[in-house]
Amino acid sequence: LIENIDEGFFILDEQGIIQTGATQSSVSLFEMDLENKKMEDILKLNRLEKKRFNKWLFHVFKAFVPFKDLINLAPSRFETSEGKVIGLDYKPIFNKENKKKVSQIICIANDITEKVSLEKKAQKEKSKARSLTSILDNSMEFIDLVSESEEIISYYLKNLSNSKPEEIFRSFHTLKARFGNLKMEDVVQEIHKLEELLNEIEDNWDSNNISLVHMNLEKINSVKGVFLKENRKLVELVNNSTNGY
Numbered sequence: 001l002i003e004n005i006d007e008g009f010f011i012l013d014e015q016g017i018i019q020t021g022a023t024q025s026s027v028s029l030f031e032m033d034l035e036n037k038k039m040e041d042i043l044k045l046n047r048l049e050k051k052r053f054n055k056w057l058f059h060v061f062k063a064f065v066p067f068k069d070l071i072n073l074a075p076s077r078f079e080t081s082e083g084k085v086i087g088l089d090y091k092p093i094f095n096k097e098n099k100k101k102v103s104q105i106i107c108i109a110n111d112i113t114e115k116v117s118l119e120k121k122a123q124k125e126k127s128k129a130r131s132l133t134s135i136l137d138n139s140m141e142f143i144d145l146v147s148e149s150e151e152i153i154s155y156y157l158k159n160l161s162n163s164k165p166e167e168i169f170r171s172f173h174t175l176k177a178r179f180g181n182l183k184m185e186d187v188v189q190e191i192h193k194l195e196e197l198l199n200e201i202e203d204n205w206d207s208n209n210i211s212l213v214h215m216n217l218e219k220i221n222s223v224k225g226v227f228l229k230e231n232r233k234l235v236e237l238v239n240n241s242t243n244g245y
Contacts (some may be wrong), residue, residue, distance in 0.1 A: 008109035010034055011093070014061045016054065018042070019104070029086050030078075043078050062094070063101045067092045068201050077112070087112035109185070116121075131183035132234055138182060138185050139238040146228070153221045160217070161210055168200045168213065172220075184227060190220045 008026030011019040017036070017085055024032040030042060040050045056073050060130055071090060073141040078086045089108040095101040135142045151169055194216040201209045228235055 006105075010107050012039055012057075012105040012107055014057065016040055016057050018107075026109055029084075029111060031080060031082075043075055045075070049075075060105065067102060077116075080128075083113070084114050085109060085113045086110065086118045087115075099112055127183065127185050131185070132231065134181070134183045135234065135238060136194060139241055140159070141178070141200050145175075145182065146181075147226075149175055149179075149183045149224065153217055155219055155220075157214065160214055165203065165205060165213075169195060182222075185218065186223050188225060190216070190223050195221065 006025055008023055008029045010022035010026045013019060018034045018037050018039060020035050026034055032042070034042060040053050043049075043053075045053055053075060056070060060067060060070055074088070074090055076088055078087065078088065089110075089112045091106040091108065092102045093104040093106060097102045112141075152175065155172070156168060172191050172194055176188055176195070179187045179191065194213070197209075197212060197216055201213070
């Protein structure tokens with residue numbers, strides 16, 4: 001029966017090792033043989049994530065805290081190299097002698113790619129609605145921001161090699177706050193990526209890093225351009241409403 005359902009089932013021991021008996025659906029979902037492999041390796045966890053996962057295992061099997069109170073701390077999703085999203089749920093198998101002590105963990109895996117896609121789409125629509133409302137309520141600020149951001153981006157694209165990372169960071173940090181006020185989240189995210197890159201670069205302003213920053217600036221400009229193009233009717237409306245001022 002279990003082998004003929006879409007959900008994947010496998011069992012973890014105290015060390016997070018997947019036991020013999022993982023269902024074929026599990027193998028299909030993760031696109032690899034799971035038996036005797038560490039869960040942290042299957043999920044491709046980074047160093048910090050591995051530390052958190054092993055701490056979770058420790059608390060689960062020591063039974064200091066009820067399993068139901070720890071469940072939300074476990075990894076809940078995994079994305080494959082092909083973009084498939086797998087949802088993860090966990091059920092305890094209790095020790096026969098001590099009903100409060102967990103002896104093993106059942107992991108239940110589901111393909112939630114379509115669900116995640118719909119959630120992202122719905123979230124994007126909500127974000128867009130908030131942004132459009134905010135822009136209409138702050139039309140002068142929007143017109144000013146579009147103009148100023150174009151000037152700043154254009155300036156740094158032309159004068160990047162002669163600029164300083166901290167100077168670029170300050171300019172775009174201010175822009176990020178202003179785009180954030182207008183709920184233009186796609187632009188905010190790209191500026192945040194630029195900030196992270198600049199923090200990583202620090203004073204190492206060589207040709208390779210300059211090239212990376214240049215690409216980030218072009219991406220910010222592109223994302224802003226896409227927003228203006230997709231919402232050109234709104235932009236026209238805002239422009240018309242401000243012509244009298």
